[in-house]
Amino acid sequence: MSGQISRTPMRAGAMRGCAVLTVVLLAAPPLRAAIVAGDAEGAVAPHGLNPFVLAGIAVIWLVAKICGEIFERLGQPAVLGELLGGIVLGNLALAGWSVAEPLKTDVVIAALAEIGVIILLFEVGLESNLKEMLEVGWSSLLVATVGVIAPFFLGWGVAAWFIPGEARLAHIFIGATLCATSVGITARVLKDLGRLKAREARIILGAAVIDDVLGLLILAVVTGAIGAAQTGGDLSTWGIIWIACKALLFLFGAMVVGHLLVPRLLGGIGRFESRGVLLALSLAFCFLLAWLARQVGLAEIVGAFAAGLLLDEVHFEKVPKHEKRDLEELLRPVSGLLAPIFFVLMGIKVDLRAFARPEVLGFALLLTVAAIAGKQLCSLGVVERGLNRVAIGFGMIPRGEVGLIFAGIGATLMLPDAQGLRQPVINASIFSAVVIMVIITTLATPPALKWALARNIQAK
């Protein structure tokens, strides 16, 4: 009964309030109509999401996970399955089924893919440790340096010889796509063979991390040069040096400023009580640095990588160990959803019809040869004696993610051609050739590496 009694005063109160309001509102009748006409411009929300996008993302995830799983079971990296699944999906139109065509041009899916890459590079930065990188020793440093410079110039040379009609910056960009080593597949093979602790393995893994940084520097310089070419024609040697300095300044500036600021920011985050805070604020930091990198003319992923390095370094010093694992663990579901969108989309954009033209196929094979040969020169950088240099050279072959990311960035950068029309630096044919190079180098590594390591054991 208490409920019955207690409801009465509340109800009366509400009635009274209602009555007062009614009086107020009726006193101003001409205003009533105004709210109707008030917002002729009034479209509150742009409906950003075409429902097609939802189905598209769902299909991309299905393709990514099913093909990724198949390739993992075959002892290949999942990313290769995502890429090949994307190629099949994107070329269904050749079989007369054009259902996947709108995926190629949708702005939202492209944006999700780019956000996925930014988060992926942030993760790579988190996993790379600045101090460990500086401690890997001369062999790793030399192997990495040769392994970036040799394929860069080989790729540049091949492109300049084979497609002389393209802009010089396009040749340089193609060289850049050959730089970075994707060490995941090598690490997996070494782990499967129980050789992860061998000196060769440590040299390869150390060199791959340094490769990432050097590759990002080259990307920064090339992107900056293209940005300069877009506005003011050709670029002088001094201009290139200035862009290189800017890239180095950005990375080291971010490191120094971040080194001072991030511990305090993280201390602040530690005082937050809500659980989603660590992830959201870390990613906000990553996105801000990515945006800042773009503002100074570098690629977004350079900023994302720097953010990861910074948070990693600080975590190791200031924050309890479990928090760091926490951030990487919280990031994994997010990057596990977004990164495959990028790789499937890269596959979707490969135009198989391009390979009907023998010169595209030829260029793809030549690029692959340059990529493999360039990394074999790495073994010259091994200063110690008695090591399995062939295995080290083979271990550095796979290009994978980073090469694709560079190619994807190149496809979005524009340069004026001879007629002054804006053309993408990496056109559809070159893009397809780069993807083929990535696929072949990644597929070739496991058997080659196993063979080289087996020979070594026999020799010993």
Add this chain to the structure above:
Amino acid sequence: MSGQISRTPMRAGAMRGCAVLTVVLLAAPPLRAAIVAGDAEGAVAPHGLNPFVLAGIAVIWLVAKICGEIFERLGQPAVLGELLGGIVLGNLALAGWSVAEPLKTDVVIAALAEIGVIILLFEVGLESNLKEMLEVGWSSLLVATVGVIAPFFLGWGVAAWFIPGEARLAHIFIGATLCATSVGITARVLKDLGRLKAREARIILGAAVIDDVLGLLILAVVTGAIGAAQTGGDLSTWGIIWIACKALLFLFGAMVVGHLLVPRLLGGIGRFESRGVLLALSLAFCFLLAWLARQVGLAEIVGAFAAGLLLDEVHFEKVPKHEKRDLEELLRPVSGLLAPIFFVLMGIKVDLRAFARPEVLGFALLLTVAAIAGKQLCSLGVVERGLNRVAIGFGMIPRGEVGLIFAGIGATLMLPDAQGLRQPVINASIFSAVVIMVIITTLATPPALKWALARNIQAK
């Protein structure tokens, strides 16, 4: 030395391959130029991501987490902080700082917000249990039914009386935004007071879940009616009945078909070895059902909610307990990143200048009164005696997320006005009024509920 020896044959092989390739390629020199000219149309990737978007998302996250934290410490739900932070951010232009203006119209941010809502409703579906819902008893069912119908008609009536110039469907839509109870804040207050196990608490929580389903049904009907009105003018009673049947058919059809299919699909997922599979394929399922809902003329969130209900139900029966927790745990970082984008964006879109016009403020207050009064009628649905009916009525007051989501959907739906121009169903003024209603009902609940529960204790 073995490295030195073993490298030689490989190098020779590479050289030979290179030479063969060179011959092949030089034999076809005229083809070489083709690759250059090949892709005049060749823009491979649309650059979906304006770098501004990255900075925008970062700022949204900063605002969401800082304001959310402040409100949680004040004993208020974080979503309220996100909303108010968004209102401040969106109205910085009033202070002459127009930095946040592009956020209001960016397609990518709008799409991320909508994806966030879809994932949020998927999560709500996962957390609601179909069986528990059917077992809560008559009180919950009656409270929920009255609590949906009363505010719906009150809201419709208020809108029809106050803004008679708007379309009838707009009035109905405004009624729909008043339906759903956002029970989070009530649950929090009850938990803080140690009353979560009380009979009143169980009635409120049960009714809120049923409210969600009934509210989604009303939304489905209203959205369908608007879709019909867009194409063929006014809607007959039979048309409305058909849409209601379609919505029910979709929900129950999804349940029945899903009940048969999902266990097998989940069995398949269980056989996958990669870790990201459960999350990606569950979300793919959610997105596909959301897309399907849209295809049959319902809102995407209806499909997302159904997907959550289905996966939840099946999980409980077929999949080990830890896997279910796993999915919800994996979802949390994702929804924790995307859902706040929606709420901050809703705040950003509130135009404070609208409240300079007394009729908008008046309409907001009148809507609030309708929202509160409508839910007080709930207590009539309590069939048991001796319960604290005032507390039950107060506990049902907050609108929160779902009301905002409905308003956001209404803002994207278009109806032709008297002159035949397409206008959003919920224009900017009405949208602002709905947001104010959500804020007031949410702010008013904790003190009102505490007061009602304290009275109850004294009365006993």
